[in-house]
Amino acid sequence: MFALTGDYNGWIVALSFIISILASYSSLNLVYKISHSRGKAQQGWMAASAFVMGSGIWTMHFIGMIAFHVGVPMSYNIPITLVSIVAAILASYFAFLFSLTKNNSRLRLALGGTIMGAGIVTMHYTGMASMESPTVTITYNYYLWALSAVIAVLVACAALYLFHKFRNSSRAGLSKWSAAALMGVAVCGMHYTGMAAASFWCGSPEIVVQSTPVNLFLLLGVTFTTLAIMIVTWGAIHFDRTVLERMAYSDSLTGLSNRHALSRYFEDELENASFTLFFLDLDRFKVINDTLGHDIGDLLVQEAASRLQTFNDQQSEIFRLGGDEFLLIIKGIEAAEATRVASAILEHIRKPYFLEGNELYITGSIGISSSPEHGTDRSKLLIAADTAMYQAKRQGKNQYFVYNMELDRMASRRMELEKDMQLALTKGQFVNYYQPKWNADTNYPTGFEALLRWKHPVYGTISPDEFIPIAEETGMIVSMTRWVLEQACRDCVQWNEHEPEPLTVSVNLSVKVFDSKNLMDMVLVALERSALPAELLELEITETIVMNNVMDVVSQLKPLQDMGITISMDDFGSGYSSLGSLDLIPFHTLKIDKLFMQQSHSPAKRAVVNTIITLANQLDLQVVAEGVETEQQLDFLKASGCQVMQGFYFSKPMPREQLDEWMAALNRAQIQGIS
Numbered sequence: 001m002f003a004l005t006g007d008y009n010g011w012i013v014a015l016s017f018i019i020s021i022l023a024s025y026s027s028l029n030l031v032y033k034i035s036h037s038r039g040k041a042q043q044g045w046m047a048a049s050a051f052v053m054g055s056g057i058w059t060m061h062f063i064g065m066i067a068f069h070v071g072v073p074m075s076y077n078i079p080i081t082l083v084s085i086v087a088a089i090l091a092s093y094f095a096f097l098f099s100l101t102k103n104n105s106r107l108r109l110a111l112g113g114t115i116m117g118a119g120i121v122t123m124h125y126t127g128m129a130s131m132e133s134p135t136v137t138i139t140y141n142y143y144l145w146a147l148s149a150v151i152a153v154l155v156a157c158a159a160l161y162l163f164h165k166f167r168n169s170s171r172a173g174l175s176k177w178s179a180a181a182l183m184g185v186a187v188c189g190m191h192y193t194g195m196a197a198a199s200f201w202c203g204s205p206e207i208v209v210q211s212t213p214v215n216l217f218l219l220l221g222v223t224f225t226t227l228a229i230m231i232v233t234w235g236a237i238h239f240d241r242t243v244l245e246r247m248a249y250s251d252s253l254t255g256l257s258n259r260h261a262l263s264r265y266f267e268d269e270l271e272n273a274s275f276t277l278f279f280l281d282l283d284r285f286k287v288i289n290d291t292l293g294h295d296i297g298d299l300l301v302q303e304a305a306s307r308l309q310t311f312n313d314q315q316s317e318i319f320r321l322g323g324d325e326f327l328l329i330i331k332g333i334e335a336a337e338a339t340r341v342a343s344a345i346l347e348h349i350r351k352p353y354f355l356e357g358n359e360l361y362i363t364g365s366i367g368i369s370s371s372p373e374h375g376t377d378r379s380k381l382l383i384a385a386d387t388a389m390y391q392a393k394r395q396g397k398n399q400y401f402v403y404n405m406e407l408d409r410m411a412s413r414r415m416e417l418e419k420d421m422q423l424a425l426t427k428g429q430f431v432n433y434y435q436p437k438w439n440a441d442t443n444y445p446t447g448f449e450a451l452l453r454w455k456h457p458v459y460g461t462i463s464p465d466e467f468i469p470i471a472e473e474t475g476m477i478v479s480m481t482r483w484v485l486e487q488a489c490r491d492c493v494q495w496n497e498h499e500p501e502p503l504t505v506s507v508n509l510s511v512k513v514f515d516s517k518n519l520m521d522m523v524l525v526a527l528e529r530s531a532l533p534a535e536l537l538e539l540e541i542t543e544t545i546v547m548n549n550v551m552d553v554v555s556q557l558k559p560l561q562d563m564g565i566t567i568s569m570d571d572f573g574s575g576y577s578s579l580g581s582l583d584l585i586p587f588h589t590l591k592i593d594k595l596f597m598q599q600s601h602s603p604a605k606r607a608v609v610n611t612i613i614t615l616a617n618q619l620d621l622q623v624v625a626e627g628v629e630t631e632q633q634l635d636f637l638k639a640s641g642c643q644v645m646q647g648f649y650f651s652k653p654m655p656r657e658q659l660d661e662w663m664a665a666l667n668r669a670q671i672q673g674i675s
Helices: 010-035 039-067 078-099 106-129 142-165 174-196 216-249 259-269 285-292 294-311 335-349 378-394 405-424 464-474 477-498 511-516 519-530 543-548 550-562 594-598 603-618 631-640 656-674
Strands: 002-004 136-140 198-202 275-282 316-322 325-331 353-355 358-360 364-371 400-402 430-439 444-456 460-462 504-508 537-542 566-572 589-592 622-625
Touching (some): 010 174, 039 078, 039 106, 106 142, 259 316, 275 294, 275 335, 275 378, 285 294, 285 358, 294 316, 294 325, 325 335, 335 400, 405 464, 430 477, 444 464, 444 477, 444 656, 460 464, 477 504, 477 519, 477 656, 504 566, 511 519, 519 537, 537 543, 543 550, 594 603, 603 631
Parallel strands (some): 364 400, 444 504, 504 537, 566 589
Antiparallel strands (some): 275 325
């Protein structure tokens, strides 16, 4: 037996190195898909990554063996060769399974690296065992063998570290190619160290030749098959990234990132980072959508999104959450800068929009929450920003509001009230208060307005300004209105038992009542159960309700008017202008909004009040002025021709028992005045 001296074909060695780099780069790209997939999709990408990584390493190893020749013809045992391929692929798969998790650790990386390293060693020496020649025997230098195994484990650990580092990168870059080249050098180093550990012995010197021809068919077949696998893989990644991913993570209307992208952004970009959320909602968007159509609404959303794009940079991301809701996230921003950004956004949003011949003016409301000041949990931060946004709307819209703990307390209280409201009716916690409508000519009430109050067992008396919006939002306002209507009708019948001239009762209606289509049924039941004459009942609605859907409101009010029920427009002058529809709506009374009385010292407000009174007289409508609190306001209204008024000057709202006492005292005073 004598030792054979082998040498390498330099061109084929270079090819093996190139294959190793390409396989490493493909695997780095595929690992991004593993990190950003879930369930079966993640398993599929993991299997694809393991296949590319394992087959790439094996191809480099096999081409490296073809590059080596010892002057003796060699063949390969196909079953053993297949075992070496399977070993590389399985080792890659289990290494990925152990180490490419969201909550990774050095121990898991080391475990995964050991598994992959063992697989590479198994692949390499199984591949060496597949080499067959009747006269050649292979022995190994165990020191070099052990060194190759150590290199394999270190190479695998380094590879998994790079995979973990690039798991959130979907783009090509110099750093990724450098990492692939480093992995290629390491894999080749392991392979050629393993080859150096092998000694080839031959017992028949006569079969040794100076050179052995390269099996070009085998070399090109293996090379092109591997390259084809990589090309198909790159094509799949490109298609997934440019088509499927865009469809899944982009909003089709604006091109902004969507809710799915938001979840990914929190996981990839915001872990252990400080950032601020700006939750933007367009004010009165529904009105524009309903009046001008969804096409204009879509154009408005697109234009608003385009304006928000001016705030997008490397430290921020913009998302459309749906409808007219947007979310801007900025990393590493101070509180003072956050308020400056919010002001700038509002300034951009409120500039005029010119869409399809329409000049539109719209504002926005912004809620702000920050991490870690307001927490680190994604859901809590979004809820905080959303809550702050609604607070901005409640404070008048076209402004921003920064989340605080007081707002959290208010939100908790709101949730408690919403929960308790479900049982408040059945437990008798609601009560009607009544405020008189005063006739300044007769110096006596003409009727009373029913105002709902909630006597909560824990929080005491809850203001309508607090619980009515909750009832509107939850739909409870419909059943509450039914109760108020029936109770008010019963009370009206009782207080009229001792009155020479009948006193009316008025009840406020919500838009939700009109939406429910139950108004007629409510009124008929209330009148029937109380035996109240229809002409003593007055229903009050606001301008906003009218303008929400004029024709539907008219169709529901007209039959009630025909029955003799009085219809009143409440808070006239405070909402959208309904002057053009006054002749279409069956109103009997206009109630001037209390805002005009609060500012009655203003000549402009006085002029508006005089105009409303003149308009009402010309349309043969009664006028009621709300919010009268001083004698000066009383004198002004009387001089302007308004006789019926409401306000604290005459009486605050009072429960039924107190109303009876108040009426008795009023009657005694009138009798004494006559006598």
